[in-house]
Amino acid sequence: MEIKETEARFVFLRGKVFLFIGVAFLGTLLLLFLIAKQRGLFMKTEEVYFIAERATGMYTGMPVKVSGFKIGRIKEMKLLDDARVKVVLSIESPQMKWLREDSYALLTKEGLIGESVIEIIPGKGRNLRPHEALNFEKLKGFEEMAQELKAELTVIIHEIKELLHYINSPQGDIKKSLANLEKVSEGLIALTSEAKVTIEDTDKLIKELDGSVANVTVKAEVTLDETRKRLEELSGLISDTRNSLNKITENIIHTTQNLKEATGKTSKDIPLLLQKTERSLQDVEEILQSIKGLWPLRSGIKKEAVRPLSGDTYAP
Amino acid sequence: MHLRPQGWSKIRSEQNRYLRHQKSFRSLIFLFFLIFSGLTAGCYKEPPKEPYRIQELKRLIIDAERFSEKDPERALALYKEALKKSRLLQDDKSSLIILLSLSRLLTSNLEIPQERIEEARDLVNSAKALLSRSIDEIPLELLEELRLEEARLILLSGKLPDGGELTSVRGVRVVEDLLKEIINSPSENIRIRALNLLGRLYIKKGLFDLAEKSLIESIKINNGNLKMEEANSHRLLGEVYMSKISVTIGGVSNSYGTVQGKNFTNFNFQQAEYHFQKALLIDRELGLPYKIGMDMEALARLYREAGDKRLAKEYYLRALEIWRLQESRERARSIEKALEELQE
Numbered sequence: 001m002e003i004k005e006t007e008a009r010f011v012f013l014r015g016k017v018f019l020f021i022g023v024a025f026l027g028t029l030l031l032l033f034l035i036a037k038q039r040g041l042f043m044k045t046e047e048v049y050f051i052a053e054r055a056t057g058m059y060t061g062m063p064v065k066v067s068g069f070k071i072g073r074i075k076e077m078k079l080l081d082d083a084r085v086k087v088v089l090s091i092e093s094p095q096m097k098w099l100r101e102d103s104y105a106l107l108t109k110e111g112l113i114g115e116s117v118i119e120i121i122p123g124k125g126r127n128l129r130p131h132e133a134l135n136f137e138k139l140k141g142f143e144e145m146a147q148e149l150k151a152e153l154t155v156i157i158h159e160i161k162e163l164l165h166y167i168n169s170p171q172g173d174i175k176k177s178l179a180n181l182e183k184v185s186e187g188l189i190a191l192t193s194e195a196k197v198t199i200e201d202t203d204k205l206i207k208e209l210d211g212s213v214a215n216v217t218v219k220a221e222v223t224l225d226e227t228r229k230r231l232e233e234l235s236g237l238i239s240d241t242r243n244s245l246n247k248i249t250e251n252i253i254h255t256t257q258n259l260k261e262a263t264g265k266t267s268k269d270i271p272l273l274l275q276k277t278e279r280s281l282q283d284v285e286e287i288l289q290s291i292k293g294l295w296p297l298r299s300g301i302k303k304e305a306v307r308p309l310s311g312d313t314y315a316p
Numbered sequence: 317m318h319l320r321p322q323g324w325s326k327i328r329s330e331q332n333r334y335l336r337h338q339k340s341f342r343s344l345i346f347l348f349f350l351i352f353s354g355l356t357a358g359c360y361k362e363p364p365k366e367p368y369r370i371q372e373l374k375r376l377i378i379d380a381e382r383f384s385e386k387d388p389e390r391a392l393a394l395y396k397e398a399l400k401k402s403r404l405l406q407d408d409k410s411s412l413i414i415l416l417s418l419s420r421l422l423t424s425n426l427e428i429p430q431e432r433i434e435e436a437r438d439l440v441n442s443a444k445a446l447l448s449r450s451i452d453e454i455p456l457e458l459l460e461e462l463r464l465e466e467a468r469l470i471l472l473s474g475k476l477p478d479g480g481e482l483t484s485v486r487g488v489r490v491v492e493d494l495l496k497e498i499i500n501s502p503s504e505n506i507r508i509r510a511l512n513l514l515g516r517l518y519i520k521k522g523l524f525d526l527a528e529k530s531l532i533e534s535i536k537i538n539n540g541n542l543k544m545e546e547a548n549s550h551r552l553l554g555e556v557y558m559s560k561i562s563v564t565i566g567g568v569s570n571s572y573g574t575v576q577g578k579n580f581t582n583f584n585f586q587q588a589e590y591h592f593q594k595a596l597l598i599d600r601e602l603g604l605p606y607k608i609g610m611d612m613e614a615l616a617r618l619y620r621e622a623g624d625k626r627l628a629k630e631y632y633l634r635a636l637e638i639w640r641l642q643e644s645r646e647r648a649r650s651i652e653k654a655l656e657e658l659q660e
Binding site: 307310 | 381542
């Protein structure tokens, strides 16, 4: 005997259940479809590739962007026979217009420490066809920049050391120039005394003029020759001195510039270093204060009493 | 058929017993730890914390005290800042401490201008006024410190707060009264300083026996806690004995070795030399240049008094070097004058 359902709520119960499940299933399908569409699964894509020296920093699914907009992703990466890497990009067909034969794919980061992306720099040549190769460059990351900076700083420090060594070296130009200057000044002093002697000789000769004119003339000529020679020597010495002084001045200017640059670079770092040290010390003090305040330790630490300054009873 | 070695069941039962013991031991430790933590948490009562502003004020005063020797200007600024804070917080005790410290800081130099002494006196007067209207409980030690400072300023300026002279009978009595109230203080530090001040007062008045008694008492109490005060006591005692030499030989300079029949004088000389040298030793330990200069000068005066021109000149020259380094022109000039007199 067939039992009929008389309760209104249970009439067409099966149908209702199927309808409910069906709607839920359809809803789920619709949701999945929309997500897939959003992710670009139904978007027609084209493949291009580039060859990189290494795959470090790249991964399958990595976004490919133009001016910050995603236009595709890395589809796959293959290691070639020559140990290089072929990276295949999957680009949305409508976005293929950005890819030209002189376009560049750059492995870069969004910000200094942001996510790694492949950034396309659009070119001006003909449009790239599917399965054609793209140029590739890797931009320097933070670590590389730090490495380069370190290398540059090492060179600078080395140069400063060399400069100081050069200034201090007894065989260096500066020390030599100073020694030369000293010699030149000594020569000048000697020359002055010699010239004085010569003038005195001349004076004597003039006094003897009355005795023998002819003799005097001869002697005067000799003296004049002597004086001329001395003057020539003097002029030579002066030009030597001038050259030496010029050289010294050049060296000094060069050294001062180098020193200025070196001090300029270092002096910028010193306040920063001091600030950091001060902060670290403050942190350490705070930590110590906190530790001191802990219950089991606190009782063992003697508190500093606040009292007036002791003063001195023996004021003069 | 799988055969088990002989005694297998015995080994198993031993193993089980060991594991059971280990388990129960662990449980016991855990239980003990649980009870201990519970008791600790239950019995511990956190002490009441001082408000942050009070802590900040105290730290400021402690910092100022630390800077008082090496960088007095900074210490002065810190004390002034602390004074502002203490008034904002209406903390009378801290205000008193700061006012006293400021007064001592202002009058701790080698050469103290009169204005500074007046400023210090104003600070002490402010402290007294504050004390009179304070409702806080002020510790006895602080009240005694205030009296001590008052007496010290009178001795330093040579004048009473009302303008009277220290050298007058009333002046001596005022200072004596102030100090006698505190020479029996429960605080050793206050007792030592009060006795030293009393010694100074008696020296000023020419009461050398009383001064000697006070200063010896001060040295006896001081067990090296207040090194600077110990040196002060020795220096003052040296002055006492040196004054006794002059008194004994009628103010006439004489060689200590040739004073006939005056062993007393020789004893005084030896005592004075011992105490001055002791003061010099302590001041060298403390590294206080102006105190070392004073000790050298005192020794030079002693040798001069005793007629030993060589030693007198040597110590005068050493003192002169110190005063020149300290840029104390007046003192350097007075030594140059003494050296000239020695040459004659």
